[in-house]
Amino acid sequence: MKKIITLAGSSSKNSINKQLAEFTASLMQDVEIIKLDLNDYQLPLYSIDVENDEGFPADLLALDEIIEKADGIIISLAEHNGAYSAAFKNAFDWLSRINGKVWKNKPMLLLSTSPGARGGQSVMELALSRFPYGGGNIIGSTTFPSFYDNFKDGKVENLELNNKLVALTKDLNKTL
Numbered sequence: 128m129k130k131i132i133t134l135a136g137s138s139s140k141n142s143i144n145k146q147l148a149e150f151t152a153s154l155m156q157d158v159e160i161i162k163l164d165l166n167d168y169q170l171p172l173y174s175i176d177v178e179n180d181e182g183f184p185a186d187l188l189a190l191d192e193i194i195e196k197a198d199g200i201i202i203s204l205a206e207h208n209g210a211y212s213a214a215f216k217n218a219f220d221w222l223s224r225i226n227g228k229v230w231k232n233k234p235m236l237l238l239s240t241s242p243g244a245r246g247g248q249s250v251m252e253l254a255l256s257r258f259p260y261g262g263g264n265i266i267g268s269t270t271f272p273s274f275y276d277n278f279k280d281g282k283v284e285n286l287e288l289n290n291k292l293v294a295l296t297k298d299l300n301k302t303l
Contacts, residue, residue, distance in 0.1 A: 129198040129303045131155060134163045134251075136215035137205035138240075143274045144203035144247075147240045150281070152201050152222070154296040161193065161237035165214045173220040187221045194222075194231060198303050202290055203238035203271075206250035219261070227261025233296050233303040237268040240278075267295040 133152045135145035145164065151159045168186040171177050180211060193198070205212045211219065219280040239247025247298055251270050269291050271277065276284070283289035 129158045130161055130196065130202060130284055131158045131199045131299075132161045132163055132193065132197045134200065134202045135165070136202060136206065137207070137212050138165050138214035140166065142205065142250040143240055143242070143278070145261035146237070146267055146278065146281075147238055147274070148203040148289050150278070151203070151236065151238060151292050151296060154293055154298055157245045158199075158300075161197065163190070163193065165218055168218065170217055170221050173217055173224075177181045178224060182294070183225060184221070187218075187225070189227050190218065191230055193194060194229070194233070195256060197233055198234040200230060200233050200249055201238065201299070202254075203240060204247060204250045204254055206241055206247040209249035211250060223261060226262075227260075230258065230264070232262045232264045233265050233300055235264045236299050237263070238271060240271035240274045242274055244272050246274075264302075266299050269295060 131152050135148050136141045137144045148160055168190050170187055179229055219229060239251045242248045248270050255268060256259040271288060277288055
């Protein structure tokens with residue numbers, strides 16, 4: 128069975144991006160879903176001095192290994208001041224020190240959501256321009272606006288948004 132990682136680019140315990148990534152993965156058929164949470168990986172603030180003095184943290188190596196063993200990835204990015212959250216950026220920076228191709232050319236869906244009408248548009252633009260250099264094989268992407276209006280009781284209320292997520296998962300499944 129193919130393994131799909133879900134990851135929210137957020138350290139929030141109640142992350143709406145985590146909810147979106149996991150819901151999207153649940154639309155896939157015949158896959159094992161591995162739910163990653165940045166809070167489970169203790170990574171100091173990246174610094175070349177820390178890397179030189181202490182090497183790679185054990186949690187970093189574990190995270191890298193999980194990505195290596197996955198067949199696909201679904202990431203939903205939180206937007207903080209128009210960019211990645213600090214927790215995600217730090218993990219991304221650490222991972223890039225092991226291998227510049229952080230995402231290892233695994234097929235991925237790239238999502239973002241927010242309570243606002245743009246749904247994380249700025250962080251999505253940033254990721255779409257940066258992830259391919261980091262080994263991101265982006266099969267599809269979408270922003271998901273007004274999360275609390277469009278996602279209720281564990282499901283997508285907006286038919287157009289739901290259909291988009293279903294189509295994206297079908298595209299990802301074809302590449303596995």
